[in-house]
Amino acid sequence: MIRQRIIALLMCVLLPSTVVAGTAAPCCDARVETLHFDAPGIDADGLRVRVFLPPGYDPGRQPGYPVLYLDDGQDAEAVALQPWLDALTISGEIRPLIAVAIDMPHDRLGAYGFSDRAAGRSVVADTRAGPVGANAHAYAQWLAQVLVPAIDARYRTQPRPDARAILGWSLGGAQALNSGWQYPEVFGRIGAFSPSLWLATDRRDADAVQRTRIAQGMIARGAWRAGLHVFFAVGDAEETDDRDGDGVIDVLDDARDLIEGWRVAGEAVPRVNGLHQLGHTIDLDHAAAPSRADVALYVLPDGVHRQPSWSRMLPVFLRWAYAVHAPPLHATGRVESWHAVPSRFVAARDVDVWLPPSYGRDPQKRYPVLYMHDGQNLFDPALVLNGTDWDIDGAMTRLIAAGTVREAIVVGVWNAPQRFLEYMPQAAVRASTIASGIDGVPPFDAAQLQSDDYLRFLVEELKPFIDAEYRTRPGRDDTFVMGSSMGGLISLYAIARHPDVFGGAAALSTHWPACGGCTID
Known part of the structure; x- marks a missing residue:
């Protein structure tokens, strides 16, 4: 039924009748600034922090630069951090970023x-080398509450979790996972190379280690993290240890258990839940087919537990976290995908651009544009929670072939974790709170609504980029907006707030949250 409604709305909207992301100019070498921070309770001598600025760093850049924080920063040269950053940035493969390497x-x-942030304590592991992590709580707190604000104050950053990542290797990989998990409002992306996920509170025997692995317990006791993305990388030759005797080395087994839950052979249900059971989408073979899953596992052939292997993992991680283009979709026709499009106003998000059949054949022709919300639901069923996409690509292809609608470019704008806050029209809200419209979900603070900022992203940033990158007809009579449910509501709000930009709107199954658990259709 929903696809029939979509086709009808497409026919109504499309009846016949830059900012260039991510490319830095190679005008100069990246600059490196060395800072020194006091770190009471962590290191009496303080910590050296080196800041690697991108080629052509601009202190007035809008919307600012994403920031990558690295543990074991003394290894920056050994993993070729600056050469990889410069090469990938200058080639246009990744967006310019600031890297902060912490010794x-x-x-x-x-x-x-x-x-355990909530308990205000470290969770100490018992190892042959002695206790590990006795000051882990203080260190994670120092990163989030001292270092990050200082970097945001000194440099032109994007001070939001979606624009911050933390990366580490070996024991530093465990620390990166911990800091990202404990402080989701600070770090939206985590990179963990060869992480020490074997750390446990009881090492009497192999079974005790399996049962008391700290990272697995931390994840299992947690909940789904909105906007969280995690990249694990391990080498297939890091070790020979196999504590559970399943033929898989521990470093890979531990990562898989953390991602898809710890199962004992012959048991269908995990004994300890992983990120997948919490609701995160997963990609267990990033090397074979990179996807847009929340969590990725990359296995490096012949990778060992040393800096040269982590250097080989680094460009894969950088492309995963900062690529200009997103992994391709399985769709009808030609789709160009843009990864984590940055904004001054709202969180970064993916944008998929479907191009009509004649786009590549007629270089002079220009096209109307349809902007659609909830972009991950439009083209590829693999991205949709229920496995059924809107088939916009198929519907447009069929309708164009039949001569029913004009050829048009379709821009699919992914939603963000703040979907309700971005899609709820804030100008219409007079009270201090707004009902969620979902039974059991408390009202939202009206001051937190972001719909005007979201529309500024569409009008002031995304549309100029699309008009510069593609052969569009940029006038209001050829610019449309469409969505379903709350996406329909924000479409109507868009044409009301920006009638000079949008000439038409389509709203499918739209409703207005009216009271706790109630809606007006």
Whole structure:
């Protein structure tokens, strides 16, 4: 039924009748600034922090630069951090970013590890080398509450979690996972190379280690994290240990257990839930087919537990986190995908652009544009929670072939974790709170609504980019907006707020949240 409604709305909207992302100019070498921070309770001598600025760093750049924080920053040269950043940035493969490399504390075994932020304590692992992570809580807190604000104040950053990543390797990988998990409002992306996921509170025997692995317990006791993305990378030759005897080395087994849950052979239900059971989408073979899943696992052939292997993992991670183009979709026709399009106003998000059949054949022809919300639901069923996409690509192809609608470009704008806040028209809200419209979900603070900012992203940033990158007909009579449910509501709000930009709107199954659990259709 929904596809029939979509076709009808497409026929109504399309009846016949830059900012160029991510490319930095190679005008100069990247600059490196060395800072020194006090770190009480972590290192009496303080910590050296080196800031790698991108080629052509512009202190007035809008919307600012994403920031990558790295543990074990003393290894920056060994993993070729600056050469990889410069090469990928200058080639246009990734967006320019700032990298902040933090030297390890003198007591690395004490600072790196796991913590429980809610309880205000470190979770200490028992190892042959002694306790690990005794100061992990203090270190994660220092990163989030001291270092990050200082970097945001000093440099032209994007001060939002979707624009911050934290990366580490070995024990530093465990620390990166811990800091990202404990502070989701600070870090939206996590990179963990060869992470020490074997850390446990009981190492009496192999079974005890399996049962008390700290990282697995931390994830299992947690909940789905909105906007979280995690990249795990391990080498297939890092070790020979196999504590559960399943023929898979521990470093890979531990990562898989964390991602898809810990199962004992012959048991269908995980004994300990992983990220997948919490609701995160997963990609267990990023090397074979990169996807847009929340969590990716990359296995490096012949990779060992040393800096040269982590250097080989680094460009894969950088492309995963900062690529200009997103992994391709399985769709009818030609779709160009843009990864994490940045904004001054709202969180970054993917944007997919479907091009009509004649786009590549007629270089002079220009096309109307239809902007659609909830972009991940439009073209590829693999991206949709229920496995059924809107088939906009198929519907447009058929309708154009039949001569029923004009050829048009369709821009699919992905939603963000703040979907309700971005799609709820804020000018219409007079009260201090607004009902969620979902039974059991409390009202939202009206001051947190972001729909005007979302429309500014569409009108002031995305549309100029699309008009510069593609052969569009940019006038209001050829610019339309469409969505379903709350996406329909924001479409109507868009044409009301910006009638000079949008000449038509389509709203499918639109409703207005009216009271707790109630809606007006």
